[in-house]
Amino acid sequence: MSKLSLEEYAHAASIEDPEPTLEPLPAEKVVRILVGSVIRKPPQVVAAFVRCLLWQKLRTTVAIDYNFVLNFASEDSFANDTKRLLQGFKNAAESKGHTIVWNDAECPSGDYGEGGRTRSWTPQAWHRVGALKNGIIQYALNENYDFLWLVDADVLCDPFTLQSLLDSANVENFLLNGVHFRGPIVAGVYWTFWSKRNTEDAETQHAGPQVWLRHPYCLDGRGYTVQSFRAALIARQRLRVWGLGACTLIPRHALAKGCHFGSVGTLPPGGMSDGEDRHFCHRAESLHLELIADAWPDIYHAYWHDEYEDIPEALERLERVQLGCPALGDLVSIRLENLEVATSAEVQFRRGRLGQLSLPPEIEEKLYGLVPGDSALVKVSFPVHYARKEMANKSFIFRVTLYDSRPFALPPVIDQELFFGTASKAIIDPTGLTSNQANELADAATG
Known part of the structure; x- marks a missing residue:
């Protein structure tokens, strides 16, 4: 019979110690997040934007600060009204302990605007905005933030967007591994009619996502057709992509590795290839950084000026309350981890409707008794005919985490x-x- 080690002996003795020495548990790690945005929007848009920032609900313990770059041109008659609104936001946020940093950056006249049927961007405008975002990146690095959430000021997010991005970035691993964390860059998915629709158009205009598979903006390839890629996003899946932007959560290790918005010098000039997000994503791929599209949140893009009148209705839809236990037919976002097989492939992110989602019966049954944020251990028995032969006729312990649940509904804009x-x-x-x-x-x- 083997002898106890000194540590084991001390532990055994402490069990019967009538006056044990108590020590506090280590403090829960606080995830530091910087929210960054380059802002050149009128006050009705920015008011909705900051409202969506303030209503974010997190179960992960976080500390959130803000870095805004105000980029108004001389012809922007709304600039002072927007600045006054942001000053009110700054005062309120600082009173609650948040740090708010903003800078004014001059915007040249005429290098950007609504050009009839499409937005009109010059290459100079794209690279100028990329340089401003790089300034936010440098601030995040200097101040040692764990994540940078870059959000365009016309992108309005539901209250659970940031938590969903953290979940998709595998924040659990970050909390466990700290400086060794190598999680992906994640963008919340939204849909936009990139060209203005007209009833007289000979060709139907379709809404498109702001994530893509091939540059400069192709929704096929990598094993997808256009229709199968769209279907996966409409079904709110978590997918690997090769292009994203405008609502992006970037882990510190990606920033420290040199991922930024500067020109890579190898993309063809002109057209969409000049977009700063394409240079960022091309650089991410060259640095072997994974890009993930998170289609779970409801996000509304107030893209066109004549869509601004729809913002109140959009906010009403976005401001949902998280449910208790899910019911049959509800949408669920879950994380599954096989605790008895120690490979990253055994961590799965699954989304879908209860009753239609392909899950082991033991796990689906357990989900009906969980509320968002709950985890449970479930023993799953795989039958002899199971497709993965190494698991067939065996039982394994899984940890199932219910990230979120919601009544079935289509994402905004694409539902039209x-x-x-x-x-x-x-x-x-x-x-x-x-x-x-x-x-x-x-x-x-x-x-």
């Missing part, structure tokens, strides 16, 4: 063009149909 079964909740994306088929479905839906 999808055909949706009111009873079945089945979805048809018109991008996979002929114009005649789409028109017939539209007539049937309104008939």
Whole structure:
């Protein structure tokens, strides 16, 4: 019989010690997050933007600070009103212990605007904005923040967006591994009609996501068709992508490795290739940094000036309350970890509707008794015919975490063009149909 080690002996003796020495547990790690934005928007947009920043609800313990770059041009008559609004936000946030840093950066006249059917960007404007974002990156590095959340000022996020980005970045591993953490860069997905729609258009304009698979903006490749990629995003999946931007959570290790918005010098000049996000993503790929699209949150992009009047309605939709235990048919976002197989492949992020999501029965049954944020250990028995032979006819302990649950609903903006079964909740994306088929479905839906 082997002898106890000194540590084991001391532990055994302490169990019966009538007056043990008590020591406090280590303090819970606080994740430091810097929210950064380059702002050139009128006050009705910025008021909604800061409201969405303030209503973020986190179960991860965080400390949030802000770095804004105000980038107004001489013709922006709304600039002073927006600055006054931001000063009020600054005063309120600082009174609650947040650090707010902002800088004024002059914007040349005429290098950006709404150019009729599309936004009008010059290459100089893209690279100027990229340089301003690089200034925010440098501040995040200098002040030793754990994550930088770069959000455009016209991107309005639901209250659980930041937590979902942290979950998709595998913040659990960050809390365990600290400086050794090598998690991905994650962007919350939103949909936009990049060209203005007109009833007289010969070709239908479709909403597109701000994530892509091939540069400069291709939604196919890497094993996807356009339709299958769109379907995965509409289903709120967590996907690897090769392009993203505008609502991006970047871990410190990616910034320290040199990922930034400066020109890479190898993308063809002109057109969309000049966009600062493309240079950032191209550099991320060359640095072997994984990019993840998180399609779980509801995010509204107030892109066109004539869409600003829709902001109050959008905010009303975004301001949801987290439910208790999910019910059959609800959407769930979960993390599964096989505790008996120590490989990263055994950590899975799953999203879908309860009752349709492919899950072991033991795990699905457990989910009905959890509330968002809960974790539970579940023993799962795999049958002899299970596809993975190394797991067939065996049982394993899984940790299941319910990140979030919500009633089934389509993401904002894209819901305007999808055909949706009111009873079945089945979805048809018109991008996979002929114009005649789409028109017939539209007539049937309104008939």
